Amino acid sequence: MELFTNQVLAGVATGAIYACMALAVVMIYQAIDHLNFAQGEMAMFSTFISWQLMQWGIPYWWAFLATLAISFAGGILIERLLFKPLAKAPVLTNVAGFIALFAIVNSVAGLIWDFTIKQYPTPFGSSPFLGSQLISTHQAGMIGVTLLMLVGLYLFFQFTRIGLAMRAAAALPESARLVGVNTSWMIALGWGMASAIGAVAGILIAPVVFLEPNMMGGVLVYGFAAAVLGGLSSPLGAVIGGFLVGVFENLAGTYIPGVGNELKLPIALALIITVLVFKPAGLFGRTIVKRV
Amino acid sequence: MSAAAEDAVTEAPAVEAVPKRAMTLGTGTSLVILAALLVTPIFVKNFVVFQMTMVMIYGIAVLALNILTGGSGQFSLGQSAFYALGAYTSAVLMEVANVNYALTLPIAGLVSFGAGYLFGKPALRLSGIYLALATFALAVAMPQLLKLHFLEAWTGGVQGLTVMKPDAPFGLPIGQDKWLYYFTLAISLAIYIGSINLLRSRSGRAFMSIRDNEIAASAMGVDVAQYKTLAFGVSAGITGIAGGLSAIVVAFVAPDSYTINLAIALFLGMVVGGVGWLPGSFVGAAFIIFVPNIAESISKGLSGAVFGVLLFLVIFLVPHGARQVAMVAQHLLGKLTKKN
Numbered sequence: 001m002e003l004f005t006n007q008v009l010a011g012v013a014t015g016a017i018y019a020c021m022a023l024a025v026v027m028i029y030q031a032i033d034h035l036n037f038a039q040g041e042m043a044m045f046s047t048f049i050s051w052q053l054m055q056w057g058i059p060y061w062w063a064f065l066a067t068l069a070i071s072f073a074g075g076i077l078i079e080r081l082l083f084k085p086l087a088k089a090p091v092l093t094n095v096a097g098f099i100a101l102f103a104i105v106n107s108v109a110g111l112i113w114d115f116t117i118k119q120y121p122t123p124f125g126s127s128p129f130l131g132s133q134l135i136s137t138h139q140a141g142m143i144g145v146t147l148l149m150l151v152g153l154y155l156f157f158q159f160t161r162i163g164l165a166m167r168a169a170a171a172l173p174e175s176a177r178l179v180g181v182n183t184s185w186m187i188a189l190g191w192g193m194a195s196a197i198g199a200v201a202g203i204l205i206a207p208v209v210f211l212e213p214n215m216m217g218g219v220l221v222y223g224f225a226a227a228v229l230g231g232l233s234s235p236l237g238a239v240i241g242g243f244l245v246g247v248f249e250n251l252a253g254t255y256i257p258g259v260g261n262e263l264k265l266p267i268a269l270a271l272i273i274t275v276l277v278f279k280p281a282g283l284f285g286r287t288i289v290k291r292v
Numbered sequence: 293m294s295a296a297a298e299d300a301v302t303e304a305p306a307v308e309a310v311p312k313r314a315m316t317l318g319t320g321t322s323l324v325i326l327a328a329l330l331v332t333p334i335f336v337k338n339f340v341v342f343q344m345t346m347v348m349i350y351g352i353a354v355l356a357l358n359i360l361t362g363g364s365g366q367f368s369l370g371q372s373a374f375y376a377l378g379a380y381t382s383a384v385l386m387e388v389a390n391v392n393y394a395l396t397l398p399i400a401g402l403v404s405f406g407a408g409y410l411f412g413k414p415a416l417r418l419s420g421i422y423l424a425l426a427t428f429a430l431a432v433a434m435p436q437l438l439k440l441h442f443l444e445a446w447t448g449g450v451q452g453l454t455v456m457k458p459d460a461p462f463g464l465p466i467g468q469d470k471w472l473y474y475f476t477l478a479i480s481l482a483i484y485i486g487s488i489n490l491l492r493s494r495s496g497r498a499f500m501s502i503r504d505n506e507i508a509a510s511a512m513g514v515d516v517a518q519y520k521t522l523a524f525g526v527s528a529g530i531t532g533i534a535g536g537l538s539a540i541v542v543a544f545v546a547p548d549s550y551t552i553n554l555a556i557a558l559f560l561g562m563v564v565g566g567v568g569w570l571p572g573s574f575v576g577a578a579f580i581i582f583v584p585n586i587a588e589s590i591s592k593g594l595s596g597a598v599f600g601v602l603l604f605l606v607i608f609l610v611p612h613g614a615r616q617v618a619m620v621a622q623h624l625l626g627k628l629t630k631k632n
Contacts, residue, residue, distance in 0.1 A: 035425065085608065092361070093607055095424070096563040099556055100603035107596025221432055224425060266436050269429035276422050277414045 007250045013139035015246020017208065019146050020201030021216075021223030022230065022238035023153075024194050029232045030170050031190020032083075034094050035224065038101040039198055040216030042078075045105050046071040046199030047206050047215075048113050051120060060123050064203060068196045075195025079188045087187075109213040120206035142204045149200060150239050166190060221265070222249075225272045231282025241283065245271065322571075329477060338469045342541070343581065345473045348480045349537045350577035354561040355487055355570055356530035362568025363491055364523035365503030366416075370427030371558045373434040374404045374528040376550035378535025380438065383453045383545040384446050393458050393540050397479070400536030401529045408528020412521040431555040438547035452546025455539055472541050479537065480574075483530060487570060490526070499523050564606055566615025575614035579606075 024043065028036045036042075050067035054060065082101065086094055124141030157163040168176040169186035176183050202216070209215050222245055230241025245268060252267045275282065333341045357371050378400035385391040385399060415426050439450050447453065457468050464471065490496050498519045501509035510516045539545050557580040565576025587598035610616045 082604065089607075089611055090567070092367075092563055092567055093611055096560060096603060097607055099560065100600040100607070102600070103596040103603070104600035107594055107598075107600070110596070111594055221429075224428075228422075228425060266433035269433045272429050273414070273426050276418055276426050280418060280422060 003254070004251075007254050008247055009135050011247030011250035012143065012243055013135050013246070014250070015226075015243035016139065016142040016146050017201070017205050017219060017242075018222040018226040018245050019239040019242025020142070020149075020197070020204055021219055022226035022242045023146070023149065023235055024198040024201055025223050025227040026230075026232060026235050026238040027153075027194035027197055028190060029227070031166070031187050031194070034091070034098070036194070037095065037098040037220075038105060039194070040220035040223070041102050041105040041109075042071075042075070042195055043198035043202035044213060044216045045109050046074075046195070047120070047202035047211060048109055050199070050203055051118065051206075051211055052113075054121070060121065067199050067203065071199035072192040072196040075192040076188045078195075079191035083191070084184070084188075106213055113213070115213055118211040120203075120211045122207040138207055145200065145204060146239060146242075149197065150235060153235050162189070218265070222268055225268050228272050228282055229275050231284040234282070234284040237282055237284030326481070333470050333473050338467060341469045341473050345469070345476045345541050346538075347574065347577045347581050348476045349534050349541065350558070350561060350581060351574035352480055352483055352534040352537070353531050353558050354565060354573035354576050355484065356527045356534065357558055357562050358565070358568065358570060358573050359487055359491070359499075359530070360523050360527035361562060362570075363496065363503065364499035364520060366520060366523060367424040368427040368524075368527070369424050369552075369555050369559055370430035371527075371531050372550045372552065372555035373427075373430045374408055374531040375535035375538070375554060375558075376434050376438060376547075377407055378404045378532030379539040379545045379550070380447060380453075380535075381532070382536035382539040383455050386455055386540075387453055388446055394475075396540075397533050397536045401533040404532020404535070405525045405529030408531075409521055409525035411528070412524030415524065416517055416520040428552070428555075431552045435547040435551055438550070447547075450547065452544060452549075455543045455545070457543045458540065476537055476541065479533070483533065484570065487530070491570075495519065495522065560603065564603075564613050566613035566618075569613070569615035569618075572614040572618075
């Protein structure tokens with residue numbers, strides 16, 4: 001039983017990473033109805049910016065805030081320059097655009113900061129949390145920040161004018177335009193927010209996986225799995241999905257014989273496919289009814 | 293986000309409709325290109341011949357994806373999995389069971405067809421981005437599955453398998469590379485013609501009706517589920533043949549040659565070549581083989597960025613890929629001949 005509790009706790013801790021990433025994935029999916037394959041690379045780039053700021057001697061939290069602002073602006077800039085002209089293009093073209101963005105960001109980060117692994121500081125410390133050996137204060141802080149972000153997003157979308165306008169623009173663009181919502185800018189805003197959330201995710205993950213241009217590869221796959229599991233239309237679902245994927249991955253690695261570390265990824269992916277087949281809308285997503 | 297009781301989703305079809313005649317090249321142009329392909333190996337170095345063979349092999353794989361996406365309107369980011377399956381089937385048959393290399397290809401095709409059909413069964417309930425995600429998952433998982441311990445006796449585990457490169461038969465006086473070039477050319481040609489005929493047949497029309505409007509297709513009596521799975525199977529089967537060919541030509545298979553990057557490359561090849569335009573598959577294949585090299589030669593450290601920028605240029609300037617270029621060229625040519 002103790003093994004079980006420990007594994008669940010460890011799973012929750014890794015799950016927090018996936019939850020952060022899933023939240024960013026869901027944000028952008030809400031705004032543009034596409035999965036951004038370059039999301040992980042954008043987050044990695046933001047993390048490098050914050051690292052650079054700290055190298056220049058700026059204190060952690062100031063660097064954190066500055067990175068959020070830069071990422072937000074960067075997200076909007078990318079949308080305005082590259083993806084707004086593609087808004088009416090077929091989905092395939094958009095996916096190709098994401099892949100191009102992925103290649104560019106990854107390569108530029110490699111050129112500026114090279115591919116050596118870098119240590120990344122944590123403001124929470126890494127001592128055991130409440131005496132538990134399995135979960136460190138950094139991981140606890142990570143879970144805390146993820147939940148805080150979730151609450152913040154909920155309040156933003158439920159109780160602010162812009163939040164309402166963004167929801168309207170995502171749900172029914174034509175009607176939203178008729179009542180005076182600038183839907184085009186709402187999409188840009190969605191990109192900016194997703195980029196900022198990704199930056200938070202990157203900064204939180206970096207102390208665990210270490211900072212390097214390819215740090216997001218595996219994490220993004222799990223982030224997708226989490227987002228799909230929770231439902232692509234629900235930020236709460238994405239976060240719960242993230243924790244579930246983390247716990248599931250750990251339990252499968254421990255209790256299913258022959259799984260071990262090698263097969264963890266295929267297991268996570270089998271989970272995606274199973275969920276997609278039996279409940280395409282995810283655990284918390286809303287089913288989209290099409291009018292014929 | 294709050295739930296609306298009913299969302300009216302007026303969705304544009306994921307893939308633009310391509311008129312059937314616009315899917316191929318004219319007979320004259322095709323024959324000229326074929327003649328050029330037959331003669332070229334006499335004049336160029338062996339390495340170039342090898343690269344051209346690889347272009348054709350990737351071309352077949354892109355063509356397979358094109359049948360799935362351009363034909364039936366479904367996505368796949370998991371083609372590398374079927375490519376790997378075909379490659380391993382051929383390699384294992386040749387090395388472990390000593391089967392003649394040419395005979396392994398139809399078996400590789402059948403095995404991949406079966407796998408694609410079975411994967412397509414549950415996957416056909418998904419559409420658009422969800423299908424892309426499920427196939428993406430398959431592609432990511434494939435290298436791990438190939439490394440499994442209990443398969444190591446056949447697959448060679450992480451190390452992979454080395455395959456004997458076949459010599460030209462009947463004592464023909466040409467080198468291995470040139471022989472494999474002509475061998476691949478013959479198979480590409482057969483698959484190309486077969487695919488065109490498939491898309492012109494009853495089944496092909498069923499695929500395209502599903503692509504354009506699923507509901508209308510089922511109202512006209514097209515068994516949507518059956519044909520979607522079939523398209524998936526056929527596409528996987530052809531990809532498997534391409535994979536088998538690659539195992540013979542490269543003479544080596546290893547799990548890490550078939551990562552998600554391969555699937556992404558094939559996908560890009562299709563977009564660059566023009567979705568739904570079959571000859572474009574080979575143009576797209578040339579793009580994914582040569583452009584990374586060009587990018588590397590422009591800037592070593594930034595090769596990824598250069599590749600990305602070139603890709604963005606293609607997307608912005610010629611969103612319909614090589615098809616658009618070909619059509620503009622045809623148009624200009626028509627104008628010129630009229631003047632004279």
